[in-house]
Each structure stands twice: as C-alpha cells, then as structure tokens.
Amino acid sequence: MNPLWLTHYTATSSIGRGLDQTLSALQGLRSGLNPCRFDTVDLETFIGEVAGLDEVRLPSHLSEYDCRNNRLAWLGLLQDGFEQAVRDAIKKYGRHRIGVFIGTSTSGILQTELAYRRRDSETGALPDDFIYRTTHNTYSVADFVRRHFEFSGPSAAISSACSSSAKVFGSARRMMEAGxxxxxxxxxxxxxxxxxxxxxxxxxxxxxxxxxxxxARRNGLSIGEAAAFALLEKSPQDEDDIMLLGIGESSDAYHMSSPHPEGLGAKIAMQDALRMANLQPSDIDYINLHGTATPSNDAAEGIAVQALFGKDTPCSSTKGATGHTLGAAGGMEAAISALALKHSLMPAGLNTKQIDPALQLDYLLENRERKIHRVLSNSFGFGGTNCSLIFGRSA
Amino acid sequence: MKLVAYIEGIGLLGPGLAGWHASEAILCASSPYQAQKTVLPSPSSLPPAERRRSGALVKLALAVGLEAIETARLNPADLPSVFSSSGADGENCHAICEMLATSDRQISPTRFHNSVHNTAAGYWGIATGSMKNSSVLCAFDASLCAGLLEAVTQVVVDNTRTVMLACDTQYPEPLFRSRPIPDAFGIALVLSPERSAQAIAEISIELTEDKADSMDGQLEALRVAIPAARGLPMLQAIAMRQNGRVVLDYLDATRLSIDISFP
Known part of the structure; x- marks a missing residue:
C-alpha cells in the first residue's frame, strides 16, 4: 500500500486524558484498573473507567447525542489539539473530501439499558426523553463526529466487536486509495x-x-473504556509523523466467541499486514498484542505470533494498563503504538507476574527503551474477526 | 471519481419479495406486488448448534448472501464480505435490555455473542468457511450505501470480488416505537472488478448531491420504511434491463449516483 500518515492522533482512557498523560502512565507503569463501582453493577471485577464523564457536556447544538459514549468521544476530541487539526484539514481539503470511520461495539447502548429501567408501568413504553437514533444506534458516535465537523463525505461506524477500531484504518485506506x-x-x-x-x-x-x-495464571479480562482518534493523510505534516504501513484483515470461520485454537485467522491477518507493508517478520521491532488475558485468546494469539515471528520479537499487551476497551481497543493501541515509535518505548505488560511457559515469547515485564522503527498491533474480536496494523517511523 | 464494478449475483428478501428471481417481475411491474410478511428460511448451511442459536438477522443474511453467490456460481469460501445493518438483531437487543433492567441480570452467553453488530458476519464465516476479510458497518438510515461504498472500494482498490449484504430486522416493542422498522429486509450483491461471463450489470458509482430516486406505490413505502430497502431503485433498474442512472439515498444531502449498463 501507499503509506498513510497519522498527522495527528489522540487517546483518552483510564490511564489518562490525551497523549501526555497516556505516555506518562506507560512510562510510570501505572494501570487505570480499579474495582468495579460502575452504576449498579454487582460483579466482582476490575474496570478501566474514564474519570469525570458524568460532568462532560456536549456542545449545545448536539445535545440530542448526549450519552456516555458520545461524552467520551467529545472528551477525546478535545485533547491534544485534535479538534483544531481536523478544522485545519477541512480548510485544506473541504468538508466533502474527508471521511469519518469510527469503531465501536456497543455505542450508546447504556442509554437504552437505563431507559428500560424507566418503562411506563402500564404501557411498557420507554421514557419520552429516550432518543434511539442519536444515542443507542451503533452509528450515533460516528454521526456525532460527522455533525460536529459538518462533514459531507463518506461516513460509517465500523462495528466488528473488538477489532472495530483497527478495521477503521482498512476502510479509510480503501476510500483514500479509491480517490x-x-x-x-x-x-x-x-x-x-x-x-x-x-x-x-x-x-x-x-x-x-x-x-x-x-x-501462566491469567483468568480473564478487565473491561475498560476509551476514545482514540487519528487524522489520516496521504502526505506527512512533520518529518517525524508516524506512518501506517500495512493492514491485514481476516476471519476465523470457527466459532462466535472462541478464537481458532491455533490462531489461524490471527496468523493470516498478521501475514497479510506484513505482505501489504512489503516487510518480513524480522522487520517488526515490537508487537502490541491483543492480549486480553482470557486463557483461550492469549494461547491462540501466542501460538500464531510464535509461528510467524519466533520467540525473540519483544511484545506485550497494554490491556493490563487500560483494560480491554473492546471496540476502542484497536484505536487506543494504534495510539500506543505511535507513542512507542515516537518515544522509543516498548511498554511493559502490567500485572503479569509469571509468563505462561507454554507461550515462548519475549513478553515484556519491564519497559524497554530503544529506538524502534516498526510496530505491529493486533486486534481480534467475537465472530472471529481479526485485524493487524503495522505502523512505522520515517526518520 | 467513478468507481466501476460488475454485479455477478443478486439476493433479495423482504415483505412480498421472496428472492431475487421471484421478484424481478414485480420490480418490472409486470406482476403485481402483494404485501406479505417476510419469510426467513431455516439456515441449513449452519451446523445444528449454530442453527439453533441464530436469530432473524443471521437467517436473513444467509438467505440473501447465498442466493447472490449461487446466481454468480461462486464458492462463498473464496469471497471477502461486507455486512451493513442499521441495527443488527433487534429481538436479541430487546431481550438483553429487558433482562438487565431486572434484578436477575444473568444474560446467557448466546444472547451476548448475538448482541454484537457483526453477529451475521460471524455466523456467515462458520456457514461458508470464508476466512477472508469481513467488514461490518452501520450508518443508521444510510447503512446500505455505506456498505455499497465499502464493497466497491474493496473491489476497485484490492482488485477482488466481494459479497455485500445489507440486512435489517425489526425491534419488538418498546424499541419499535423509537425505531419502527416494519419487517426483515435484505439485499446482497456479488461484485467483481472484471467483466466476466456471469456479469449481470456494470455499475459506476460516484457521490452526488442530486435528489434520490423514489418508486411507486407500496415499493416506495418499503424503500422509505426500511434502510436496506433504499437499494430497491437500483434493483428495479437492473430488473428492467435498461441502461440508465439511479440515485440512492445516503447521508443527508450526500447521495450515491449509480450508472447502470448491461453487457
């Protein structure tokens, strides 16, 4: 593929608002996971919650989009000068020449869950203040971004569970390459x-x-939440802008909620990303793993990574820090990959004490600082959907 | 910038439209449209366990997707796919929200994995064995054209055949009142980058701000009521075998212009 440039990007999750806080958390080995106190949830688990979302207010002309997911989107857009960067791009290209592709798995479903608690006791109707289109619907977050910037180009929510916001890069690439x-x-x-x-x-x-x-004793995931955005352009704005070099997308065709046991679909996605980037496995300096910490995901991914890369490529999952941010994970980890390239930091996988001896990999338990040139990031999801992205630095 | 692809197969299922071949005469107005609830066939291509767990969206997607691929005489395992839906499995979503509003919130694993927007894509992979890329999109009422654009850019940029499916199912009450989709409706197209022996029509797509085409009578009511039915004017033009241009509703003032010609 012709490389695309991440001329601007930003990330907000439980480890920080914006890139500075995110980088500082990664450097300081800080996790955003805490015991779950969310809403009325009575589960014994840890979550990566973004603080202060209840206080976020959407711009008044978009108030019908008000829900937790769009508040998180708005908070994310306000970090790192991202909003201004998009406005500059609009001046450069025009509103009709910029596409919007946002990954989400559950969008504003929380709004509907809450509305179902307030059904009319006689008719069963949902409360009048419930607005399906702008909160519940999967597209609502992409529509929110589109309307905020008044874009008139192509737009979609990509919703393939936990690969969603890795696959947005694939859709954007095709639209850009098609002209x-x-x-x-x-x-x-x-x-x-x-x-x-x-x-x-x-x-x-x-x-x-x-x-x-x-x-070795991993026993499941911790759920997190996040908003991450990138502005993709065909040429760099700065000489050290991060490049998107390759994308691989595949399906397991195996099971709805379990990965292929040998990680076959994952392997195809990684191979296709390498092929598109015209790179060999040895060209990858660091792998940001999907690494959800479920027994079956890590086993399948570990087998696939080892089959392709051997056991010497440094790798880690940053979900010990952020939690699994589901439909935002691909975007969040794209931003972490870009930070890793820019700041020569291969982040440690937090919380892991004893690496599974069955998975023979150079899994990082400490931060490793070294100039790296290319990073591969994996995102896999329910329904057997797989996406691998390769990012690189030009200088 | 025009994007060119060749349609090699079509699948269609909706109220009063029981398959593409059965519906061609209705779309040409040579036989009358008779409103009838959509009949979803049992998904015989799925293993028994998955067949039991599949909801309306999965049945609909398998029916229209496999009809399109059979017409094109291709093997579904060889094809990437694009799934667009304005809301995925409405019945399942209602069941989960209802349960989460009670004190017993133990939703079942099947309910949960059927809740993802890519549920049809997941079952499709299991049914067809395709390990190729599968893109899954939503753009509310614009979902069909969002899927069509994704599919055509796959065809043009990645130089591959692909199958595109746009499928919508109903929500039960109380969500129905907020999103009144009256019935299940699906369209599938097999698209190819090259003109082959099985090509049915050539389509050339570009963005436009021209007004979208409407239809007559009950077909227009369907087109307006169900997002996936926004593609009906294109299928009507194909059924009539007339070279020409249709404009489909997409996003607000942004629409898709499709030049259709026949080999």
Whole structure:
C-alpha cells in the first residue's frame, strides 16, 4: 500500500486524558484498573473507567447525542489539539473530501439499558426523553463526529466487536486509495455498559483481579473504556509523523466467541499486514498484542505470533494498563503504538507476574527503551474477526 | 471519481419479495406486488448448534448472501464480505435490555455473542468457511450505501470480488416505537472488478448531491420504511434491463449516483 500518515492522533482512557498523560502512565507503569463501582453493577471485577464523564457536556447544538459514549468521544476530541487539526484539514481539503470511520461495539447502548429501567408501568413504553437514533444506534458516535465537523463525505461506524477500531484504518485506506476522499478521521470509542460487563461475566471471561495478559495464571479480562482518534493523510505534516504501513484483515470461520485454537485467522491477518507493508517478520521491532488475558485468546494469539515471528520479537499487551476497551481497543493501541515509535518505548505488560511457559515469547515485564522503527498491533474480536496494523517511523 | 464494478449475483428478501428471481417481475411491474410478511428460511448451511442459536438477522443474511453467490456460481469460501445493518438483531437487543433492567441480570452467553453488530458476519464465516476479510458497518438510515461504498472500494482498490449484504430486522416493542422498522429486509450483491461471463450489470458509482430516486406505490413505502430497502431503485433498474442512472439515498444531502449498463 501507499503509506498513510497519522498527522495527528489522540487517546483518552483510564490511564489518562490525551497523549501526555497516556505516555506518562506507560512510562510510570501505572494501570487505570480499579474495582468495579460502575452504576449498579454487582460483579466482582476490575474496570478501566474514564474519570469525570458524568460532568462532560456536549456542545449545545448536539445535545440530542448526549450519552456516555458520545461524552467520551467529545472528551477525546478535545485533547491534544485534535479538534483544531481536523478544522485545519477541512480548510485544506473541504468538508466533502474527508471521511469519518469510527469503531465501536456497543455505542450508546447504556442509554437504552437505563431507559428500560424507566418503562411506563402500564404501557411498557420507554421514557419520552429516550432518543434511539442519536444515542443507542451503533452509528450515533460516528454521526456525532460527522455533525460536529459538518462533514459531507463518506461516513460509517465500523462495528466488528473488538477489532472495530483497527478495521477503521482498512476502510479509510480503501476510500483514500479509491480517490473518494483525501483524508479521514478514524478512531474508536467504546464505553462501559451493563451488556458487556454481564455478557463477559456470562462467558466466565471476567477476571476478579486486574487482568494479567500472557500470565501462566491469567483468568480473564478487565473491561475498560476509551476514545482514540487519528487524522489520516496521504502526505506527512512533520518529518517525524508516524506512518501506517500495512493492514491485514481476516476471519476465523470457527466459532462466535472462541478464537481458532491455533490462531489461524490471527496468523493470516498478521501475514497479510506484513505482505501489504512489503516487510518480513524480522522487520517488526515490537508487537502490541491483543492480549486480553482470557486463557483461550492469549494461547491462540501466542501460538500464531510464535509461528510467524519466533520467540525473540519483544511484545506485550497494554490491556493490563487500560483494560480491554473492546471496540476502542484497536484505536487506543494504534495510539500506543505511535507513542512507542515516537518515544522509543516498548511498554511493559502490567500485572503479569509469571509468563505462561507454554507461550515462548519475549513478553515484556519491564519497559524497554530503544529506538524502534516498526510496530505491529493486533486486534481480534467475537465472530472471529481479526485485524493487524503495522505502523512505522520515517526518520 | 467513478468507481466501476460488475454485479455477478443478486439476493433479495423482504415483505412480498421472496428472492431475487421471484421478484424481478414485480420490480418490472409486470406482476403485481402483494404485501406479505417476510419469510426467513431455516439456515441449513449452519451446523445444528449454530442453527439453533441464530436469530432473524443471521437467517436473513444467509438467505440473501447465498442466493447472490449461487446466481454468480461462486464458492462463498473464496469471497471477502461486507455486512451493513442499521441495527443488527433487534429481538436479541430487546431481550438483553429487558433482562438487565431486572434484578436477575444473568444474560446467557448466546444472547451476548448475538448482541454484537457483526453477529451475521460471524455466523456467515462458520456457514461458508470464508476466512477472508469481513467488514461490518452501520450508518443508521444510510447503512446500505455505506456498505455499497465499502464493497466497491474493496473491489476497485484490492482488485477482488466481494459479497455485500445489507440486512435489517425489526425491534419488538418498546424499541419499535423509537425505531419502527416494519419487517426483515435484505439485499446482497456479488461484485467483481472484471467483466466476466456471469456479469449481470456494470455499475459506476460516484457521490452526488442530486435528489434520490423514489418508486411507486407500496415499493416506495418499503424503500422509505426500511434502510436496506433504499437499494430497491437500483434493483428495479437492473430488473428492467435498461441502461440508465439511479440515485440512492445516503447521508443527508450526500447521495450515491449509480450508472447502470448491461453487457
């Protein structure tokens, strides 16, 4: 592929608002996971909650979009001068030449969960203040971004569970290469809700402690929430801008909620990303793993990574810090990958004490500082959807 | 910038429209449209366990997707796919929200994995064995054109055949009142970058601000009521085998212009 440049990007999660706080948390080995006190949830688990979302107010002309997910999106857009960078891009390209592709798995479903508690006792009707289109619907977060910037180009929410906001890069690349648009705002926004907390609990995939990816005694994931955005352009704005070099997308065709046991789909995605980038496995300096800390995910991914890269490529999952931010994970970890390249930091996988001896990998338990040139980031999801991204630095 | 692709297969299922071949005469107005509830076939391509767990969206997607691929005489395992839906499995979503509003919140694993927007794509992979890329999108009422654009850019940029599916199902009450989709409706297209022997039509797509085409009578009511039915004017033009241009509703003032020609 022709490389695309992340001319601006930003990330907000439980480890920080914006890139400075995120980097500082990674450097200081700080996790954002805490015991779950969310809403009325009575589960013994840890979550990565973004503080202060209840106080966030959307711009008044977009108040019908008010829900936790769009508040998180708005908080995210306000960090790192990202909003201004998009406005500059609009001046450069025009509102019709910029696409919007936002990944989310549950969008504003929390709003509907809460509305179902307030149904009319006689008719069963939802309360009058409930607005399906602008809160519940999967598209609402992409629509919120689109309307805020008054874009008139192509737009969609990408919703393939936990690969959603990695796959936004794939959709944006195709639109840009086809010549439909000159630039794209891509990202991922997913927020806490009862569906995912009780849903993962039903699958017995929630850990009772902060998640420990790739640990021999890993016992499930910790759910987090995040908003991450990137502005993709066809040429760099600064000489040290991070490049998107390759994307691999595949399907497991195996099971709805378990990965292929040998990580076959994951392996195809990584191979395709390498092929698109015209790189060999040995060209990758660091792998940001999907690493959810469920027994089956890490086993399948570990096998696939080892089969392709051997056991010497440094790798880690940053979900011990952020939690699994589901539909936002691909975007969040794209931002972490970009920070890793820019600041020569391969972040440690937090909470992991003893690396699973069955997974023979150079899994980082300490931060490693060294100039790196190319990072591969994995995102896999329910329904057997896989996406691998390769980022690089030009200088 | 025009994007060109060749349609090699079409699938269609909706109220009074029981398959593409069965519906061509209705779309040409040579036989009358008769409103009838959508009949979803049992998904025989799924293993028994998955068949039991599949909801309306999965049944609809398998029916229209496989009809399109059979017409094109291709193997579904070889094809990437694009799934667009304005709201995924409405029945399942209601059941989860209802349960989460009670004191017993133990939703079942099947309910949970059927709640993801890509549930149809997941079952599709299991049914067809395709390990290729599958893109899953939502753009509310613009979902069909969002899926069509994604599919056509795959065809043009990645130089591959692909199958595109736009499928919508209903919500039960109380969500129905907020999102009144009257029935299940799906369209599938197999698209190819090259003109082959099985090509049905050539389409050339660009963005436009021109007014979207409407239809007559009950078909227009369907087109307006169900997001996936926004593609009906294109299928009508194909059924009538007339070279020409249709404009489909997409986002607000942004619409899709499609030049259609026949080999």
């Amino acid at each position: 439909l648009i000159d630039a794209a705002v891509v990202g991922g926004v997913d927020s806490l809700c009862l569906t995912t907390l009780y849903g993962f609990n039903s699958l017995e995939l929630l850990s009772k402690e902060p998640c420990r990816p790739y640990d």
